[in-house]
Amino acid sequence: MKKILVTGAAGQIGRLLCEKLNKDKKKFIGLDINQPKILNFPFIKVNLKNRNNLKKIQEKLEDIDILIHLASTVNSGQDLAVDGIDSVNLNIHGTLNLLENLPNLKHISFASSYMVYGKPKKNIINESHATEPENIYGASKLLTEKILRVFSEKKNIDLTILRFMGIYGIVPPNFKQAIPSFIEKILNKENPIVFGTGKAKRNHIYIDDAINAILTSIGKKSDGEYNIGGSDAPSNLELIKIINNVLGSKIKPNFNSSKNDEYNFITDISNANTKLRFRPNIGIKEGIEKTIRKYNMLRKNDS
Amino acid sequence: MIRDIRDKKILVTGGTGQVGSFLVEELSKKGANVFVIGRDQKKLKEIESLVKSEKITFLECDLTDIKKNKAISESLNKIDFLVHLSSEMSEVYTDPIDNAHNTINVNINGIINLLSTLIKLEGIVYASSTAVYGKVKKIPVNEKNLTNPVTFYGCGKLGAEKYLNIFCSFNSIPLTILRYSTIYGPRNRTNQVIPAFIKKALQNKAITLFGKGKNIRDFVYISDVINATMKAITNNQEGVFNIATGKKCSTYELAKKIIKLTNSKSKIIFKGISNELDFLSDSEKAKINLKFKSKINLDEGLLKEIEWHKKKA
Numbered sequence: 210m211k212k213i214l215v216t217g218a219a220g221q222i223g224r225l226l227c228e229k230l231n232k233d234k235k236k237f238i239g240l241d242i243n244q245p246k247i248l249n250f251p252f253i254k255v256n257l258k259n260r261n262n263l264k265k266i267q268e269k270l271e272d273i274d275i276l277i278h279l280a281s282t283v284n285s286g287q288d289l290a291v292d293g294i295d296s297v298n299l300n301i302h303g304t305l306n307l308l309e310n311l312p313n314l315k316h317i318s319f320a321s322s323y324m325v326y327g328k329p330k331k332n333i334i335n336e337s338h339a340t341e342p343e344n345i346y347g348a349s350k351l352l353t354e355k356i357l358r359v360f361s362e363k364k365n366i367d368l369t370i371l372r373f374m375g376i377y378g379i380v381p382p383n384f385k386q387a388i389p390s391f392i393e394k395i396l397n398k399e400n401p402i403v404f405g406t407g408k409a410k411r412n413h414i415y416i417d418d419a420i421n422a423i424l425t426s427i428g429k430k431s432d433g434e435y436n437i438g439g440s441d442a443p444s445n446l447e448l449i450k451i452i453n454n455v456l457g458s459k460i461k462p463n464f465n466s467s468k469n470d471e472y473n474f475i476t477d478i479s480n481a482n483t484k485l486r487f488r489p490n491i492g493i494k495e496g497i498e499k500t501i502r503k504y505n506m507l508r509k510n511d512s
Numbered sequence: 513m514i515r516d517i518r519d520k521k522i523l524v525t526g527g528t529g530q531v532g533s534f535l536v537e538e539l540s541k542k543g544a545n546v547f548v549i550g551r552d553q554k555k556l557k558e559i560e561s562l563v564k565s566e567k568i569t570f571l572e573c574d575l576t577d578i579k580k581n582k583a584i585s586e587s588l589n590k591i592d593f594l595v596h597l598s599s600e601m602s603e604v605y606t607d608p609i610d611n612a613h614n615t616i617n618v619n620i621n622g623i624i625n626l627l628s629t630l631i632k633l634e635g636i637v638y639a640s641s642t643a644v645y646g647k648v649k650k651i652p653v654n655e656k657n658l659t660n661p662v663t664f665y666g667c668g669k670l671g672a673e674k675y676l677n678i679f680c681s682f683n684s685i686p687l688t689i690l691r692y693s694t695i696y697g698p699r700n701r702t703n704q705v706i707p708a709f710i711k712k713a714l715q716n717k718a719i720t721l722f723g724k725g726k727n728i729r730d731f732v733y734i735s736d737v738i739n740a741t742m743k744a745i746t747n748n749q750e751g752v753f754n755i756a757t758g759k760k761c762s763t764y765e766l767a768k769k770i771i772k773l774t775n776s777k778s779k780i781i782f783k784g785i786s787n788e789l790d791f792l793s794d795s796e797k798a799k800i801n802l803k804f805k806s807k808i809n810l811d812e813g814l815l816k817e818i819e820w821h822k823k824k825a
Contacts, residue, residue: 287682289675293624301616301671309609337658342674343681352620352671356612359664363608 212272213237213427216307217279218252219245221379222320226277226420238269241280257303267310274315275427278304278357281320287344296349304353308360316367317357318426323374323436323476325351335477336372336434354434369426369485374438374476378416378500380507387445388413388497392504395452395460403462405471407445412438412475415496418489425487435485436476441493451497515635515746518543521590522745525549525575525626526597530699531639531692533558534738535595539745540567547591549573549584549626558699575622578629588629595745596676597639598622608664615668623672627679636680637688637744642730642754642793644670644691651728651760652794655691655752662789673752688744693756693793697734697813698820706731706814709767710821713776723786725764730756730792733813736806743802756793757806766810773814 213230217223218239230237231250239245239252253269255262257280282299286292308314324347325340342348354370361368375386382389394401414422414437422437443451449462481487491499522539526532527548536559539546546568548559553572556563563570573584575598598618605611643666644659661667673689680687696706712719732755740755764780771778798804 287678289624289679289682290628293675294621297616297620297624301620302613305609305612305616339656340659341677343678345675345678348671348674348678351674352616352667355659355661355667355670356616356664358660359662359667360608360612362662 211236211274211428213275213277214240214270214273214311215277215279216240216257217281217320219243220279222376222416222419223279225416226279226423229420229424238273257306258298260302260306263306263310270310272313273311274313276307276311276314276317277320277423277427278307278317279320282346282349284346289345292345296345300349300353301356304356314364314366316369316427317361318369318371318423319354319357320423321350321354321370321372321434322347323372323438323474325354325372329472329474332473333475333477334436336436336480367430367432369431370434371422371426371437372434372476373419373422374412374414374436374474376416376419377413378496378503380503382504388448388500391445391449391452392497392501395449395456395458396501396504396508398458398460400460400463401449402465403445403449404465404467407449407462407464409471410442410444410473410475412440412442412478413493413496414439414489415491415499418491421490422481422485422487425485429485431485433480433484435481435487436478437481437487438476438478438489439491439493439496440489442473442475443493448493448497451494452501455494455498455501515748517593517746519545520592521545521547522593522595523547523549523588523591523630524595524597526639528555528557528559529597530695530697530701530734531737531741532597533699534734535597535741536562536568538738538742542742547571547587549575575626576617578625585629588626589631591630592632592634593745594626594630594633594636595639595741596623596626596636596672612664612667615664616671619668619672620675623675633683633685635686635688635745635748636676637690637741638673638676639741640669640673640689640691641666642691642693642756642791644673645791647789648791651790651792652758653754653792654794655754655797686748686750688749689752690741690744690755691752691793692737693730693732693754693791695734695737696731697817699734700817700820705729705763705766706770706817707821709770710774710814710818713770713774713778714818714821714825716777718779718781719767719771720781720783721763721767722784722788724782725762725767725780727763727786727788728760728790728792729763729766730759731761731766731810731813732756732806733808733816736808739807740798740802740804743804747802749801751797751801753798753802753804754793754795755798755804756795758793758795759810760792761810769811769814770818773811774818
């Protein structure tokens, strides 16, 4: 019998993943430093940074054979003094603390990020693109990938590394990200703010597709690195146009030229397509519609 | 642009190790104001006389708790240039997870702590290793090759490269990363293949080779490494450079050479298969940009290391 452990289970992706696993009647445990508000599945509250506390709960982890490792710092700054140590302590030491208490592990599915690549050297980025991360988040994800790789080869464990593009459609929204900030502004009849020209393209992925990618990676031989992104790669200007179309408005963006370091970031997802049989189902227009519906629900509940 | 190192305050971490001790001597000879940071004043080894004669300054401190030590932080605040060699040890614990924690502590937590105290740096040279390449599809390997380390040690080195890159681009500090091949020569206190074979040969004990001794390696002599590192400090060239000979040597050839050079009666025994990876560096980039080319050939270098082991015994 397979038993799954989901770390970061109270996070934005983890919560939804656990809901799905619950619905599918899978055997699993969620793990996080915070307890989710609604808890209807087996859950362990523990801080991965604390090696001793993890040792204490080893018994509960003994029969785990699949690890879905989502727990991570989220800050993508560049200032080592601020974010550096925390990223190492949670992402690296925390991962190691977890691994030593999973004696029967057969498969790891690790949520990595497109940020491991750094500035694109090619129009379309595949998994053998150079890895020169430009922020601490990217560096810590890359280092975790490498540590997991060495560990999994020593222990003969399958390791699936999923390098996600930016995920959208999450509630509550993070207004630092382009799509949530555009929708919020346009819903408020304000001008969305576009940094640079707004022409750079990215293959953002809708949350349901991201969760599907994780699910396709488990239960089959899927060792390797995989880009996970959407099928469409809209620019920020195109995103604003789509949002306006859905809302029947015609609000123009305000441009802020302070950040002019813009480039396309489009990942090649053919490897995930052929080996994981992963295909994003939700195009950008449908994804935006779904996201707007979620935000409207949230607003209704808040007011 | 050539950097003048005279009277520059240069901090060398790992200054008591093989590369560190020779580099400290060279920098001091060229008039730099050298600082060495290390865990234990008693383990100065070859640089003890330089510290005692006050030609260089030794700061006794563990990299992971620098911030707690005010006097040391204050000396570090004035450093102009960092040569980060720390962590010459590879796998020190028996438990692989302990090794992984240790390599991350030394390589990443250590460097992050250190960097926060170095507030007026004008450049960094980081001593990395060809261990960052790990599994390679073909040799020789140039700096653009993918990095897939097969040891936690290699992961720690690669991680430090990446964190340093981010720090240096955020703070506009030039960074030179040197990926050394397997280093040998006097003061080699590792348990790597060359000292291991020399010790056996000096005792006329059999030398065991795995997989028929066909594994290919690239051994670079210590004085060449020092020369390359000095060039990296003075030539101010940013980027990643392999530091190697680019000349291949199989473990069988190596064993034969060592037996001959020590006039040893040691026999070579072949056993099982090897799980080592073949490795050879492409060192063209260092030749072009750093004007570095290795000078010492293997026979010459081995003789010097053999002499050192004899004296030590």
